[in-house]
Amino acid sequence: MTLHDESRDSSEVMRPMPPLLTTRAKIFIGTWNVRTMWETGKTSQIAAEMKRYNLTVLGISETHWTQTGQKTLATGEVLLYSGHEEENAPHTQGVALMLSKKARNALVGWEPHGPRIIKASFKTMKKGITMNIIQCYAPTNDGNDEDKDQFYDRLQSIIAKCPGKDLTILMGDLNAKVGMDNTGYEDIMGRKGLGERNQNGERFTNLCAFNKMVIGGTIFPHKRIHKVTWVSPDHTTENQIDHICINRKFRSTEDVRNRRGADIASDHHLVVAKMKLKLKKQWITGVTALQRFNTASLRDADKLKEFKITLNNRFRVLQDLLKEEETTMEDNWKRIKEALTSTCQEALGRKKHHYKEWISTETLNKIQQRRNKEAEINNSRTRAEKIKAQTEYTQANKPVKKSIRADKRKYIEGLATTAEKAAREGSMKQLYDTTKKLAGKYSKSERPVRNKEGKPITEIQEQRDRWAEHFEELLNRPAPPNPPDIEAEPTDLPIDVKPPTMEEIKITTRQIKSEKAAAPDNIRAEALKSDIDITAKMLHVLFKRIWEEEQVPANWKEHHLINIPNKGDLSKCENYRGITLLSVPGKVSNRVLLNRMKHSVDAQLQDQQAGFCKDRSCTDQIATLRITVEQSMEWNSSLYINFIDYEKAFDSVDRRSLWKLLRHYGIPEKLVNIIQNSYDGLQCKIVHGGQLTNAFSVRTGVRQGCLLSPILFLQVVDRIMKTSTSEKEHGIQWTSRMQLDDLDFADDLAHLTHTHQQMQMKTTDVAAISALIGLNTHKGKSKILKFNTESIDLIELDGETLEEVDTFTFLGSIINEQGESDADIRARISKARAAFLQLKNIWDSKQLSTNLKVRLFNSNVKTVLLYGAGPWRTTANIIRRVKVFINNCLRRILNVRWPETISNSLLWKRTNQLPAEEEIRKRRWKWIGHMTLRKSSDCITRQALTWNPVGKRKRGRPKNMLRRELEADIKRMNSNWRQLERIAQDRVEWRILVSGLCSSERGCRRK
Template sequence: MEDVRTKRGADVSSDHHLVVANLKLKLKKNWTTGQTAIQRFNTAFLRDTDRLNEFKIALNNRLQALQDLLKEEETSMEDNWKGIKEALTSTCQEVLGLKKYHHKEWISTDTLDKIKERKNKKAAINNSRTRAEKVQAQAEYIEANKQVKRSIRADKKKYVEELATTAEKAAREGNMKQLHDTTKKLAGKYTRNQLDDLNFADDLALLSRTHEQMQMKTASVAAVSASVGLSIHKEKTKVLQFKADNNNPITLDCETLENVESFTYLGSIIDEQGGSDTDVKARIDKARTAFLRLKNIWNSKQLSNNIKVRIFNTNVKAVLLYGAETWRTTTTTIKKVQVFINSCLRKILNIHWPDTISNSLLWERTNQLPAEEEIRKRRWKWIGHTLRKSSNCITRQALTWNPEGKRKRGRSKNTLRRIMEADMKTMNYNWTELERIAQDRVGWMNAGERPMLLHEE
């Protein structure tokens, strides 16, 4: 709309004034290719056992008739293919029908038939001629509507159970893509804006071995960005140095960039102290976000608590304990993780704060292990996997590596190495015996079930 004016001079028998507007229209071009839309068959019906058997019988009959015809007549390869294609398409058209996109994928064929029957009941109400017929038709429609809702709830429950089983299998096998896709299906549409790429959405990481290389790369990126009209945000640009001989600052347009003491790498926070406190706090925040995304699941009245807990284990707890195998755990760390898990479980079970229920009873209802035991099992599963690697693997060498030099005076901080050695002492094992046991996966799992301790810093 470019301009709008009122013409008061137009004299008509009304208390309104004439309005004149200038509009600029942009019409979409009508493309006529002459091709018809592709019609797809509803293959989802094949998940129904009865419909699948019906399809097999119909297709087998048509192929048998085609085979008998080919024995009597001598045909070409093209004619044979046309016969097979006709048998397939006619069977799909008869048994499956064309695919429709107006219903959810998890709705079964039985439910669709009940929906169609309910629609017929609604038409019977509109076509009733007497009041008695209308009352009877309305009663039949109410009963049909109850059956439809009951069937839809059963279909959705079955669908969510299948997704929960798929998510558990993906988490167990380490298939993160399938786990992510399943989580998106469970969460549905999320109202908050999400990034398309979580790895490198709007940032760039530069790696250099020397101060001179980093300065040259920074200047080069700034020059290339300026050539296309982009500029580097200096306040958001950070520099992290690790055991650098040259501590001079990195500059950009004669301004010094800020040095930081930690950064995020592969979902884990790495800092100069080498601890896990910052990483644990970040994992709790990410798990809380994942828990809030599935708010519709936790508030659903149609899903059982068992299904909700299974979804929590695969989509929230997996996020929380990501990388927990290498955490330097302390009593404070364990308490923070356990408090978050207990809070989520109480919300899932709809347990309010006035309801007094012990954590042991809560874990028993939800079939959960204490966070300390869960982290311990994950750690020793990872240790067994590492000990089965080749002797020249850096990860395996790091388990038994003794760094040179002297440590500072005072009490030494608790490390992952000390935690593992304390557990080994509890089990009366040494590294040589553990390497031998780790080659047998079953024996290693039995050894990992022994009670161990996670010590405070």
């Protein structure tokens, strides 16, 4: 950086220093206060201006975005942003860094520091030198001194942490006038600034002097118009308050000036620094995640035909090689994999993402017209001309905003048209994918994670290492010291152990879900389904070898793991769950095993378990628990419920015990050996930021996303429950011959007892037996809910007290100590309202038909509202609240607004809806018929409909309960439970009965 001074006075000339980073490459770095990005189309306009000025990095002030994250824009730029983190925070302040592809590739790491500061680091061509860019937005000169102190203290601490050998750039809207007088600051500024230094300027120059950072805007000689960075709305005041600074020891800046032609309807000018610097691509130790094949093109008939022909030709060449006796199973797999992937590469090619800009050419022309008006303002010579040009600019900005909003509406209407077409053609996946776009349901943006000590990790490579560290610990739990001695069943279950037949492979291949991410082998289900016959022939040879050798290909044991955000602080790895991407041919093999085992294994499980079981649902368990609570309250019978939660249940199962359990339940040894081999030597890599971490071994738990995992895990839970309750009477008396100890849905367990002593003993026993198999009870999340007891004794586990609560959410439904449904219904209405508001674009669309809107309402909103409604105890107040919500939604869909009116009956008729009371009753009786009365008499949910505890009713009028509502409905039908059980066996007759019940209720209401 050379100082071009008009005078040779020593007080004005900076001491010469040779440039540290010598290179011919030039990059442009800018900073801009855009006033807001919380406006439709603003981000796209900023990205366009960034490209127009060929900026490598653009710092942005006043984004007005909340939260912190990283987003990849549709145009390819990466946006790092930092704003207010608080819930319901105001859309004020906010800073961001927009990175070009070059900067994105050189990115080493980044740090958010609240709504005023953000920092990013980039690798340069100079070995050992990193470029740190700090973008900030300082308080105004009139701001609170305490806020200024806090801002500059934080900024100083950030700069101080940057290594002295690195190139550090500080830029942004500092709201600081440094002026032209550099007396005392000759080392960090020249005399080419603008105006007079203000209070913020003093703070800023002192900061720069302390850190030896040169203020670029004061060094290079330019016209006044090229120094101004802010202009007041009336054009009477012009200041230089946006700055770009660089370490004094680096001489790589060649120029700093504003770019008045950049236009975003802001009162600040874009400030650009031209630098002699070259960024280096940040190569990492991991490898890039796979680029997927374009299997979507198989929907085209010609492309599908071409693919089938190519695959058939390769199979003919491969056929004889697969049947050679000296070939191993691994050899067969490698040849099959090569045939499939090479066919995909040749016929389909790689998947490319095409971005379709939603801003129209007409709008872009209007933006150019507005830009021309900006140029007129800049070229005006008198104040009167500026005022006139500013008025014209304001007028030109209005049609830009209007046109952008129109373009956005047109884009949304285009999506709506696509959704309507998908609905007509029955393409439900495309319909709901488009619905997500309409609703704006995008994945949460990436953000830096923290290490174990809670300190943010800024470097991307270290973040990947942290993810690998987290999941390696999570998926390799400590082995139980004394695993149980589980004996094998002497007689195997009647499960076929012969190699899969061709027909069996065809059936299971069709059962595999399409449009799912591929595993490391890069083979997708669409490729296998494109020609089922050829696929079956290839896999038949492979599966035969697998069954003979009792081993699976090593490639099937190499997994990629995707981290999916849950609730809570997303800077903590603990608030993410992992989904494993498994080989699709391996899924076909697992589906064969599952189809063969499931029926026999399900018959071995307790009836209390409803998770992943055929003809069982969450509603069964919710209803059984609600009825149990209601009847206990009715008969004044004591009841204790312990909602047990395991720590990372699926990931903690001890595999040594698991393989013994499979034999204990009668799974044939050959199938157990195949399953066990698929877990031996399991390797996993984490996908983060499009890159893969180093591989690590996975030694505990069952795979998340594997078809066999549910049935394997259910046997573990079943063993725990049977062992802890088989010889003890710790449950509630259910029938004369049976006690009900628990209600389970996979690992969601609700233990039931009558007394504190029983619950204490059961809790201790279950925890001890669970620990033997690797499952540890989460003491912080396990809760106690009790009814009709005056005992104040607490339940303890390993010296810790389990919390007693008034309410608990079991399988998504709220159970409280009053045994009522009101709290659950309030929660359902709140969730349904949120779901309805998310689909605002759909309800406002003029392209979507009313019929489709109602269908989407029924599937996306009504299902949320009426989840678990079957066992609700409905009162007039509850019915009114549900009806009001549904009617308000339907009126919004039909665009009926005050003072327009429409009767409820006409509203329901036009939208083909039942009244709320009938809808709940219809769902209730459909559930009772389908899921309860058609089952055997030993079904717990069926028994619950007539169960009474031991006890005595309280005095006074009994409360309305589900059972009384059912009895009233049965009376309307002129029937009884025995007759209903007979009718329920005929589905058609049952539907007629339920429809008649609703019709008769409607008729009674009219009378």
